[in-house]
Amino acid sequence: xxxxxxxxxxxxxxxxxxxxxxxxxxxxxxxxxxxxxxxxxxxxxxxxxxxxxxxxxxxxxxxxxxxxxxxxxxxxxxxxxxxxxxxxxxxxxxxxxxxxxxxxxxxxxxxxxxxxxxxxxxxxxxxxxxxxxxxxxxxxxxxxxxxxxxxxxxxxxxxxxxxxxxxxxxxxxxxxxxxxxxxxxxxxxxxxxxxxxxxxxxxxxxxxxxxxxxxxxxxxxxxxxxxxxxxxxxxxxxxxxxxxxxxxxxxxxxxx
Amino acid sequence: xxxxxxxxxxxxxxxxxxxxxxxxxxxxxxxxxxxxxxxxxxxxxxxxxxxxxxxxxxxxxxxxxxxxxxxxxxxxxxxxxxxxxxxxxxxxxxxxxxxxxxxxxxxxxxxxxxxxxxxxxxxxxxxxxxxxxxxxxxxxxxxxxxxxxxxxxxxxxxxxxxxxxxxxxxxxxxxxxxxxxxxxxxxxxxxxxxxxxxxxxxxxxxxxxxxxxxxxxxxxxxxxxxxxxxxxxxxxxxxxxxxxxxxxxxxxxxxxxxxxxxxxxxxxxxxxxxxxxxxxxxxxxxxxxxxxxxxxxxxxxxxxxxxxxxxxxxxxxxxxxxxxxxxxxxxxxxxxxxxxxxxxxxxxxxxxxxxxxx
Numbered sequence: 134x135x136x137x138x139x140x141x142x143x144x145x146x147x148x149x150x151x152x153x154x155x156x157x158x159x160x161x162x163x164x165x166x167x168x169x170x171x172x173x174x175x176x177x178x179x180x181x182x183x184x185x186x187x188x189x190x191x192x193x194x195x196x197x198x199x200x201x202x203x204x205x206x207x208x209x210x211x212x213x214x215x216x217x218x219x220x221x222x223x224x225x226x227x228x229x230x231x232x233x234x235x236x237x238x239x240x241x242x243x244x245x246x247x248x249x250x251x252x253x254x255x256x257x258x259x260x261x262x263x264x265x266x267x268x269x270x271x272x273x274x275x276x277x278x279x280x281x282x283x284x285x286x287x288x289x290x291x292x293x294x295x296x297x298x299x300x301x302x303x304x305x306x307x308x309x310x311x312x313x314x315x316x317x318x319x320x321x322x323x324x325x326x327x328x329x330x331x332x333x334x335x336x337x338x339x340x341x342x343x344x345x346x347x348x349x350x351x352x353x354x355x356x357x358x359x360x361x362x363x364x365x366x367x368x369x370x371x372x373x374x375x376x377x378x379x380x381x382x383x384x385x386x387x388x389x
Numbered sequence: 390x391x392x393x394x395x396x397x398x399x400x401x402x403x404x405x406x407x408x409x410x411x412x413x414x415x416x417x418x419x420x421x422x423x424x425x426x427x428x429x430x431x432x433x434x435x436x437x438x439x440x441x442x443x444x445x446x447x448x449x450x451x452x453x454x455x456x457x458x459x460x461x462x463x464x465x466x467x468x469x470x471x472x473x474x475x476x477x478x479x480x481x482x483x484x485x486x487x488x489x490x491x492x493x494x495x496x497x498x499x500x501x502x503x504x505x506x507x508x509x510x511x512x513x514x515x516x517x518x519x520x521x522x523x524x525x526x527x528x529x530x531x532x533x534x535x536x537x538x539x540x541x542x543x544x545x546x547x548x549x550x551x552x553x554x555x556x557x558x559x560x561x562x563x564x565x566x567x568x569x570x571x572x573x574x575x576x577x578x579x580x581x582x583x584x585x586x587x588x589x590x591x592x593x594x595x596x597x598x599x600x601x602x603x604x605x606x607x608x609x610x611x612x613x614x615x616x617x618x619x620x621x622x623x624x625x626x627x628x629x630x631x632x633x634x635x636x637x638x639x640x641x642x643x644x645x646x647x648x649x650x651x652x653x654x655x656x657x658x659x660x661x662x663x664x665x666x667x668x669x670x671x672x673x674x675x676x677x678x679x680x681x682x683x684x685x686x687x688x689x690x691x692x693x694x695x696x697x698x699x700x701x702x703x704x705x706x707x708x709x710x711x712x713x714x715x716x717x718x719x720x721x722x723x724x725x726x727x728x729x730x731x732x733x734x735x736x737x738x739x740x741x742x743x744x745x746x747x
Contacts, residue, residue, distance in 0.1 A: 209614035
């Protein structure tokens, strides 16, 4: 069944239509990739789904509820959590502190309770610390959990970004170009990591340039070009789709 | 590779409270609460300066909290003014006890700050700084043109001194009388210590970490479900509360308040105390305020050069000590980043040099 539905989603920036009447559904437990040449509207689509941008028209429905009019933190609370392109983390904290802060959604204590350190607040913190350590271990960051985040190497930062999102207990995890800038070996590891996350019961929606990784990892693929959906299907179907090949031939050269 | 860790490992809550540091703090409190008042008991002037510095520090603590969420706040003068007028009006016209005026002034300032904050806290960086600066001026003008309610430029004078604080007929604090500066000194010192404890608790609790996460990246904070709008209003309201209480204290201390009591200069000063002392340290605004207030008094003799010397001092501090004066003393003892980074085993999967720009 579909967990998340994008319905006739459109976003204009002045005269430019960045996303144009896009329709697709994400099924529970699958890995769905959104691909497309540069400027196809992938990032805008991402921001629309997580409510960082408001659609010009159309809507996003999650578990039967329209989420595209909500605030980003409310969407996160519902279980739709995104990561960011590149390495957006809290730089001036340790890896562990990053992930503990990211457990905020699970807070049971009130602000006053936290201020006065009531038992619920202390229980929260102990639980967060344990869970954060577990998430870091799971994503291969256990050894660097006490290192300052800004000093971590590139590959670790990306994993830390995913750890932050995982701490918010997503039902749908949106990954913004999780494999960009990685060498094949790092990509292999990241692909396994994303599959592992899916195996934990998290539905994954990812935006990506790296075609080979996408073909390997995705259950289904949605292809955008100039803001419009031009194809949708399994990797095998997409590989043979004429519209996709046409859209990609030019831009692949460009990218290289 | 999991190790069990002591609770202090996260670096909050028990933030580096070693026995040595506790002893240092106790000594500092002893000097502040006992040695200084005994030493200067005869000198109303010096006690006055210290009282002044204490409450200016107290008010600046609020600005420091707004720095914690990544906002440059130049509106603290406005809330000191609101608090001061609240206390002045309540005590002169309605006979409300000073001891009730003090928290009420803070609450009124916090309420006004919350309402204004909801609107202006969307702004960031220099835009927020500019609008808060204008807010100081707007509030001053509002009190200037407040008609009979605020008594315009003539202000409110003859504000009563703090009366006795009695609970069930038991006198907790006797009424402040005459020109004795000691009660004011002790009240100011108590307020400052309470304010410091509150801010210290705030920043070391998980709330402080939520604030820090917002300062470092608001979008990321929102993406993990932090209600950014709510927490920045909490921080700003807290800041305004301190401003209001401080303003109420000064109203009773000077026994008068005018629209010109707090101008843009004062708002800027509150911010500069934080900068000078150091934004990474709860003690920052205290060090900054005491240093500037006292040096201001010392430079009094050089009347005509005062502003010049003051300015040069300021600029050199910003140039050579961008992290504040306290960054000097704590560089050796605290520096958690450098040490931990070096200590952590960091296998490098990407082959890039560590700390390379990303």
